Amino acid sequence: MTSPTTPSVQNRVSPEEWQLRVDLAACYRLVAHFGWSDLVFTHISARLPGPGHQFLINPYGLMFDEITASSLIKIDPAGRKLDDSPYSVNPAGFVIHSCVHAAREDVACVLHTHTRAGVAVSAQQGGVLPISQQATYVLSSLAYHDYEGVAVREDEQPRIQADLGQNTFLLLRNHGLLTVGRSVADAFLAMYAFETTCQIQVSAQAGGGALTHIDPRIVEGVGHAMKVQGVGGALVWPALLRKLDRLDPSYKT
Numbered sequence: 001m002t003s004p005t006t007p008s009v010q011n012r013v014s015p016e017e018w019q020l021r022v023d024l025a026a027c028y029r030l031v032a033h034f035g036w037s038d039l040v041f042t043h044i045s046a047r048l049p050g051p052g053h054q055f056l057i058n059p060y061g062l063m064f065d066e067i068t069a070s071s072l073i074k075i076d077p078a079g080r081k082l083d084d085s086p087y088s089v090n091p092a093g094f095v096i097h098s099c100v101h102a103a104r105e106d107v108a109c110v111l112h113t114h115t116r117a118g119v120a121v122s123a124q125q126g127g128v129l130p131i132s133q134q135a136t137y138v139l140s141s142l143a144y145h146d147y148e149g150v151a152v153r154e155d156e157q158p159r160i161q162a163d164l165g166q167n168t169f170l171l172l173r174n175h176g177l178l179t180v181g182r183s184v185a186d187a188f189l190a191m192y193a194f195e196t197t198c199q200i201q202v203s204a205q206a207g208g209g210a211l212t213h214i215d216p217r218i219v220e221g222v223g224h225a226m227k228v229q230g231v232g233g234a235l236v237w238p239a240l241l242r243k244l245d246r247l248d249p250s251y252k253t
Helices: 015-033 091-103 116-122 133-139 154-164 184-206 216-229 237-247
Strands: 043-047 055-057 073-075 109-113 142-145 169-172 176-181
Touching: 015 043, 015 055, 015 109, 015 184, 015 237, 043 091, 043 184, 055 091, 091 109, 091 154, 091 176, 109 184, 116 169, 116 176, 116 184, 133 184, 133 216, 142 154, 154 169, 176 184, 184 237
Parallel strands: 142 169
Antiparallel strands: 043 055, 043 109, 055 073, 109 176, 169 176
16 A cells, blocks of 8 residues: 555745645654664644644544645644544644643744663663663753653643743653753754663663763763754755755655
């Protein structure tokens, strides 16, 4: 069977919304390409410009490598679909993403994964360990949220908001990883660092030897440097889009 097709909405939305749709669809394809997807069960959202706190999220039931700019679903703060789509929205996706967008006006994109390495580290009492250069980046802006079951209850939202605070990285205990960014590119780059950190940690622990921890003063210095200089996704994003265009440019439809 061929992938489902959705009529283009490019002529029915603003240029700003269309560009956001293309970037978000690209992010879904990249998550699939790097092996971070969990069938259809995780989610990435992007806040639409303008008032109303509307945002885009994936159609529940499509694989990430099937998602296109036009198939993304626009929803309002109450989770109501604003697009004509045969697909629903993942309830857990709405609960998690809507509360982050509501609390963080600076956040344009929220990315959540259930990767094997991410869940493995989320199950460890020590959480992210300072054993790699990548980890120092994550530790500079990391928070934790305890597991409360499948995230479908609205009463959990204030605790997610409080735990995330102003951080970029959120380790959902026994659940997975979450990153936020001022753009889709920023959220993706943050997740790349987060996922790589977890893969390195699990691999290092599997070696069975004692682990060398980075001096806390160095970790603290990285945090300060990140706040002063900032590390964004704008540099790598065009190269990632060129990679997607070589693999399958249909995300832009």
